[in-house]
Structures are given as C-alpha cells and as structure tokens.
Amino acid sequence: MITSVEHRFGPYGGQYVPETLMPALAELEAAWLDASRDPEFTTRLDELLRDYAGRATPLYLAERLSEVGGRPIYLKREDLLHTGAHKINNALGQALLAKRMGKRRVIAETGAGQHGVATATACALLDIECVVYMGTEDMRRQKPNVERMGLLGATVEPVEAGSRTLKEACSAAIRDWVTNVATTHYVLGTAAGPAPYPAIVRDLQRVIGEETRAQILEKEGRLPQRVIACVGGGSNAIGIFTPFTADVEVELIGVEAAGEGLETGRHGAPLTAGNRPGVLHGAYEPIMQDDDGQILEAHSISAGLDYPGVGPEHAWLRDTGRARYEAISDRDALAALQRVAKLEGIIPALESSHALAWALANGGSELDVVCLSGRGDKDLAQVLEMIARDGGA
Amino acid sequence: MTGTVTGVERIAAAFADSGKRAALMPYLMGGFPDLATSRAIGEAYADAGADLVELGIPFSDPLADGPVIHAAATSALAADATVDGVLDVGAALAERLPVVIMCYANIVYARGFETFVDALREHGVSGLIVPDLPLEEAPVLLELCDERGIALVPLVAPTTPDERLRRIGAGARGFLYTVSVTGTTGERGALVDVEAILRRAAAATVVPVALGFGIATPEQAAAAADAGAAGVIVGSRLVRAASEAADPVAEVHALVAAMAAALR
Numbered sequence: 001m002i003t004s005v006e007h008r009f010g011p012y013g014g015q016y017v018p019e020t021l022m023p024a025l026a027e028l029e030a031a032w033l034d035a036s037r038d039p040e041f042t043t044r045l046d047e048l049l050r051d052y053a054g055r056a057t058p059l060y061l062a063e064r065l066s067e068v069g070g071r072p073i074y075l076k077r078e079d080l081l082h083t084g085a086h087k088i089n090n091a092l093g094q095a096l097l098a099k100r101m102g103k104r105r106v107i108a109e110t111g112a113g114q115h116g117v118a119t120a121t122a123c124a125l126l127d128i129e130c131v132v133y134m135g136t137e138d139m140r141r142q143k144p145n146v147e148r149m150g151l152l153g154a155t156v157e158p159v160e161a162g163s164r165t166l167k168e169a170c171s172a173a174i175r176d177w178v179t180n181v182a183t184t185h186y187v188l189g190t191a192a193g194p195a196p197y198p199a200i201v202r203d204l205q206r207v208i209g210e211e212t213r214a215q216i217l218e219k220e221g222r223l224p225q226r227v228i229a230c231v232g233g234g235s236n237a238i239g240i241f242t243p244f245t246a247d248v249e250v251e252l253i254g255v256e257a258a259g260e261g262l263e264t265g266r267h268g269a270p271l272t273a274g275n276r277p278g279v280l281h282g283a284y285e286p287i288m289q290d291d292d293g294q295i296l297e298a299h300s301i302s303a304g305l306d307y308p309g310v311g312p313e314h315a316w317l318r319d320t321g322r323a324r325y326e327a328i329s330d331r332d333a334l335a336a337l338q339r340v341a342k343l344e345g346i347i348p349a350l351e352s353s354h355a356l357a358w359a360l361a362n363g364g365s366e367l368d369v370v371c372l373s374g375r376g377d378k379d380l381a382q383v384l385e386m387i388a389r390d391g392g393a
Numbered sequence: 394m395t396g397t398v399t400g401v402e403r404i405a406a407a408f409a410d411s412g413k414r415a416a417l418m419p420y421l422m423g424g425f426p427d428l429a430t431s432r433a434i435g436e437a438y439a440d441a442g443a444d445l446v447e448l449g450i451p452f453s454d455p456l457a458d459g460p461v462i463h464a465a466a467t468s469a470l471a472a473d474a475t476v477d478g479v480l481d482v483g484a485a486l487a488e489r490l491p492v493v494i495m496c497y498a499n500i501v502y503a504r505g506f507e508t509f510v511d512a513l514r515e516h517g518v519s520g521l522i523v524p525d526l527p528l529e530e531a532p533v534l535l536e537l538c539d540e541r542g543i544a545l546v547p548l549v550a551p552t553t554p555d556e557r558l559r560r561i562g563a564g565a566r567g568f569l570y571t572v573s574v575t576g577t578t579g580e581r582g583a584l585v586d587v588e589a590i591l592r593r594a595a596a597a598t599v600v601p602v603a604l605g606f607g608i609a610t611p612e613q614a615a616a617a618a619d620a621g622a623a624g625v626i627v628g629s630r631l632v633r634a635a636s637e638a639a640d641p642v643a644e645v646h647a648l649v650a651a652m653a654a655a656l657r
C-alpha cells in the first residue's frame with residue numbers, strides 16, 4: 001500500500017515552509033492518500049469532471065493549422081472545459097478534498113485568474129468560503145476574471161507587494177494559511193510548492209494525458225511524436241506528460257515564457273535559461289534569483305506564466321533528459337494567438353499560445369499534440385490593447 | 394571574541410548571565426532603514442540591556458513574516474542591503490553581545506551551506522535561525538553548524554504535535570524558538586495560552602525555551618517570563634519603531650530599556 005507521495009524529484013522538491021504548516025502538509029498528504037483510494041471520492045470527482053466540468057475534452061485535429069505546419073497537429077481542448085482552462089481539474093479535486101477534511105474555508109493564489117475562477121467555482125458548488133489572492137497588476141490585466149470571482153461569491157484579496165503578480169499572490173496565500181491553518185485548506189494552483197502539492201496537482205491533472213493517449217491511439221492508431229505544453233508552474237504540462245513518460249519514443253516539450261528575451265533577464269523561463277536551483281514557496285527548484293538569493297521578478301505577457309520558479313518534477317524531467325524545455329517570446333506568443341484565431345476559429349489563452357507558437361515554429365515531426373490549456377477570452381482586453389499599440393502580427 | 398568560546402557556549406552564557414527573569418532577545422532587521430542605522434539600532438539594543446540580538450537578513454519573499462517585517466525587508470533591499478553588508482553589521486554587534494542570524498533558506502542555499510556557515514563564523518555570529526527549514530530539511534545544515542560551534546536554533550509552533558516537538562527539541566541548539574501563536578510575526582493584543590505552550594516546549598528539550606511572535610510591550614515581556622519563558626523575543630514592535638520614530642535609535646533604546654526593566 002502506498003503510504004506517501006513523492007517529496008523529491010531527484011534533488012528537487014521538499015518542504016521548505018514555516019513549522020506552523022508542517023502538520024498541515026502531513027494532514028493533507030494523509031487525507032489525499034486516503035481519498036484517492038476511496039471509490040466514493042474518486043467516483044464523485046469523476047462525475048463532477050464529466051457532468052459539471054465537461055470531461056472528456058475533445059482531441060481535435062486542427063486541419064488548417066496542420067496544413068500550415070506540414071504535419072497533423074492535434075489540440076487537446078482543455079479550453080472547452082467549464083471556466084475555460086485545465087485549472088478546474090485540480091480545483092474540483094482539491095475543493096472536494098477540503099470538504100472531506102472538514103475545512104470550512106479555502107484560499108488560493110491566482111495569476112491569470114483562471115485558477116482563482118476555477119477555485120471560486122468549485123467552492124460555490126460545494127458551499128465553501130473562498131478567498132483568492134491576486135496581484136494588482138494581474139487584476140488589471142485579467143479584469144473579467146476578477147469580476148467572475150466576485151459573482152461566484154469569492155473574495156478577491158488584492159496584493160500590492162513587489163511586482164504585484166503571481167509570486168506575491170502566492171506568498172500572501174501562504175501567509176494567510178500560516179495564520180488560518182486550522183480552518184483553511186490552501187488550493188495551490190500548479191504543480192509546485194511544498195510536498196505533497198506537486199504530486200497531488202499532477203495526479204489531478206493527469207486525466208489530460210490519459211484521455212489524450214487513448215484518443216490519439218483511437219484516431220491515429222499510434223502515439224504522437226511530440227507532446228507540447230506551456231509551462232508556468234507546470235500543471236497542464238505535467239498532466240499531459242505523465243501518462244506518456246513511459247513511452248520513450250514520445251518527445252515531451254515544455255514551453256516556458258521567454259518574455260522580452262532570455263538574454264534580457266526579463267522572462268519566466270528558469271528551466272530553459274538554466275537558472276540555479278533554490279527555495280521558493282516551499283520547494284527546491286530552479287528559480288530566478290540574484291547572487292544573494294533574492295528572488296527576481298519574472299516577466300511574461302501572460303499572467304499565468306509570469307512566475308520565477310517552476311514545479312520540481314519538471315526540473316527533474318529536464319535533468320534526466322525525459323522532457324525538453326524551450327521558450328517563446330511575448331511577441332511570438334501574441335502572433336500565435338492571432339494566427340490560431342484566424343486559422344481555426346479558436347482564441348487560445350496567451351499561456352497556451354506559447355505552446356502553439358513553438359509548434360508553429362518547429363517542424364520536424366510527423367504527429368504533434370499541443371495542449372490547448374485554456375481559452376483566450378480573459379486576455380481579450382490586453383491583447384487588443386497590445387495589437388493597437390504594436391500593430392499586432 | 395577569542396576563538397576558544399563557541400557560539401553555542403556564548404548563547405548559553407547569555408541566558409545564564411542575563412541577570413533577568415528571562416533573557417531579552419530583540420530582533421533587528423539588518424539594513425533597515427540602512428546598514429549604518431541598523432548597526433546603531435543594534436548598539437542601542439546592547440546599551441539598553443539586551444542579552445542577545447537576532448539579526449535578520451532581509452529576503453524578498455519572507456513567508457513567516459507579517460506586514461511590518463515584510464515591509465522592512467522590502468525597504469532594506471530597496472536600499473541595497475546585501476548579505477555581506479548585514480554580516481558586517483553582525484560582526485560589529487558581536488563585539489557587544491551574541492548575534493543570531495535569522496534568514497530564509499534561499500539565502501543559505503544561494504551561498505552554499507558550507508560557505509554560508511563559514512561566513513557566519515568569520516563574522517563572529519553565534520547562531521542561525523532559518524524559519525523555512527523544518528526538521529526534515531535541516532540535518533545537513535545542522536551538522537555543518539555543529540562542526541563550527543554555531544547553534545542552529547529550530548522553531549516550534551502551537552500546531553506542532555507532541556511527538557514531533559520531542560524530535561525538534563532533541564535537535565535544538567542554543568535555544569528552542571517557541572512561536573507563541575499560529576500565525577506570522579506581528580504585534581498582538583494579548584498572549585494566549587502561552588503557559589501551556591511553554592511548558593510543553595520545555596518538556597521536550599534541554600536548551601532554554603524562548604518565546605517569540607507577538608510580544609510588543611514590557612507587560613507582555615514580563616508575562617512571558619512569568620509563564621516560564623527563559624528568553625523573550627521582541628520583533629515587529631521594534632522594527633515598527635525603527636520605521637516610524639523621528640529618532641529610531643533613541644526610540645528603540647527606550648523600548649528595550651523598558652522591557653529589560655520589566656524583566657528584572
């Protein structure tokens with residue numbers, strides 16, 4: 001019987017949190033192990049994912065994109081899920097777990113607002129109090145999502161510190177948890193943070209890859225040559241990668257945010273840029289930092305990729321050579337968003353547009369799957385503003 | 394300092410020879426508002442009767458800290474405080490009283506454990522507190538500190554279960570930092586249940602038990618001593634004085650002197 005989840009992925013991961021939280025992490029791990037082998041829990045989660053969130057999502061052969069790309073390109077349509085992104089897979093699972101643990105209150109951090117909306121949604125459904133921490137810069141960039149969270153009954157706590165983006169929102173959520181740990185569950189939104197989060201979030205997101213693997217076998221009678229996903233903290237990517245990791249012939253490609261360019265230092269690509277590992281938000285992982293160990297501000301056009309760290313399992317997949325990491329600039333992601341909108345009638349999220357941009361720019365494959373992690377509605381105002389300013393693609 | 398007295402011994406002496414009901418251990422944010430003033434504030438702590446100083450290295454993402462210390466760290470970094478600069482402040486203060494460095498794990502990782510601990514020793518630092526390095530992640534650093542006679546001081550919280558508390562207490566060096574509340578650093582109106590918290594901590598260790606988080610007034614310091622604390626840590630109140638007072642050095646001197654008097 002499994003009695004623990006992975007705490008380390010090679011040298012990465014661990015639990016670097018104030019002592020106050022250590023018992024809560026142990027409680028969470030035990031509750032997760034118990035829930036994940038309880039058919040009542042797993043059946044309920046599967047039902048919600050199917051009937052409420054809209055799983056399974058289609059694996060769609062994007063014909064015009066394929067024509068341009070010179071090989072079949074399939075899109076895994078997480079954008080079609082309720083609330084518009086893969087984040088709902090994790091939020092429903094963790095909210096259900098919170099309820100099972102008897103927690104009356106849930107907190108979350110959000111960058112793009114997708115995880116915040118997903119958590120607010122799950123909490124409305126399950127009647128749990130919900131507080132979402134969000135940097136004020138992200139509140140500006142992702143205004144519709146702030147409004148959505150309000151309608152759903154969640155409280156959005158503006159975070160003014162530092163760059164006023166995801167890193168600070170995450171720090172503020174952890175501080176809240178330190179104070180309210182007795183009543184509160186922290187729904188971390190990506191496959192990062194202290195153990196057991198990277199393993200829990202991966203296991204709640206691996207449904208993406210499980211469906212994809214079955215669907216591509218059915219449609220093409222073979223596995224894809226490449227699976228491509230964007231990487232912020234890494235949850236949609238680890239979700240789609242995991243069921244393929246044993247298929248050594250399948251290339252796994254994670255696409256980080258190159259922002260204004262890796263050479264400028266203004267990016268969100270610690271894996272691609274080869275940043276030194278260190279401790280951020282409870283885990284040892286590659287992070288953007290200065291010589292003294294102060295965490296640097298990330299930069300990306302996309303709020304969901306605007307993060308100076310990355311999930312520990314991705315760092316290990318990189319080091320072991322099982323996955324490869326690349327980076328796409330703000331400009332190329334914006335261009336890909338517009339291209340895919342016109343080619344396919346799909347407006348992808350700016351995050352997902354990084355994966356699409358990499359696929360558009362890199363042939364040399366016979367069959368690709370791209371994880372379309374979310375839809376771009378939330379990005380409209382920002383995208384239109386940038387197109388007006390820079391003339392667009 | 395002569396090279397023969399270790400940091401661990403120096404901390405033990407600070408508790409034994411405080412001449413108070415509990416040792417007074419004020420916290421200082423290094424480099425706040427700037428390096429020179431933070432050194433002067435530390436000197437004022439010593440002049441006013443502090444027995445040990447806890448010297449914080451500012452960090453960009455201090456997860457265990459409330460708004461006052463977080464803001465001080467941010468502003469120290471904006472004023473270009475560096476790890477070396479703060480360690481130099483530590484070296485100056487170590488001439489007067491034992492210095493325990495408080496910093497987050499990434500500061501230690503960034504230098505490398507061994508280089509960092511060597512630097513502590515070279516600067517005459519007696520101990521180290523890393524609030525986000527819990528028991529499970531601490532063994533390597535503990536061994537390096539032990540080899541150099543530097544006390545790696547662990548924290549325990551009200552949420553720490555008994556069995557875990559015993560394991561942490563057994564590995565404690567210098568003192569056991571007992572967090573008075575479930576929460577981040579910051580001033581609080583009253584100390585709640587600290588007698589039970591302190592009794593539980595004292596039963597788990599042979600080193601002195603110090604109480605911290607939320608102690609802001611001479612009355613609270615005295616109450617902590619009455620409740621059984623062997624050391625009293627005062628943080629946010631003094632950092633707030635450093636940020637608000639017209640003459641921060643005079644203000645912290647008065648505050649620390651009042652607390653020292655309350656403990657005599």
Ligand SMILES: Cc1ncc(COP(=O)(O)O)c(C=O)c1O
Pocket residue numbers: 085086087111112113114115189190191230231232233234235236237303304305349351352373374375
């Ligand atoms: C649509 C979408 N894709 C991707 C991400 C990045 O997160 P992760 O790397 O955890 O999948 C986000 C985060 O907000 C998102 O909203």
